[in-house]
Amino acid sequence: MDGTYHVNPTIGVPQRTLADLILALSTLRWVSDMLKDVREQLDVKLGGNGRYEAEALINRAADVEYAHKKVKRFRDLAAEKGVDAEAVIAHLGGIADLTLSPKAEKWLSDEAMKGS
Numbered sequence: 001m002d003g004t005y006h007v008n009p010t011i012g013v014p015q016r017t018l019a020d021l022i023l024a025l026s027t028l029r030w031v032s033d034m035l036k037d038v039r040e041q042l043d044v045k046l047g048g049n050g051r052y053e054a055e056a057l058i059n060r061a062a063d064v065e066y067a068h069k070k071v072k073r074f075r076d077l078a079a080e081k082g083v084d085a086e087a088v089i090a091h092l093g094g095i096a097d098l099t100l101s102p103k104a105e106k107w108l109s110d111e112a113m114k115g116s
Contacts, residue, residue, distance in 0.1 A: 034060070
């Protein structure tokens with residue numbers, strides 16, 4: 001050990017607020033993992049060309065929106081209370097990447113063009 005002490009950035013954050021943030025971050029990680037699984041298991045094996053991945057994100061859009069609202073609410077409260085929101089979020093594992101693959105993006109774009 002280098003003798004450096006690391007302060008837990010969640011100290012002082014109310015438990016209810018922290019629980020809401022943890023749930024939101026967990027939801028985003030779950031959706032990210034699901035997208036990866038769908039991409040690997042359905043799109044690749046069934047030749048979905050991004051369709052299944054895109055549809056999976058569409059189907060979880062309400063969960064993602066709710067989680068992002070909770071994260072925003074935490075950031076707003078943290079700013080009011082002088083808490084380093086980004087340090088807390090990073091300490092809890094960060095915000096999962098929900099970026100769609102290029103194939104899923106193309107599938108969505110093609111579908112949007114069909115609907116126009």
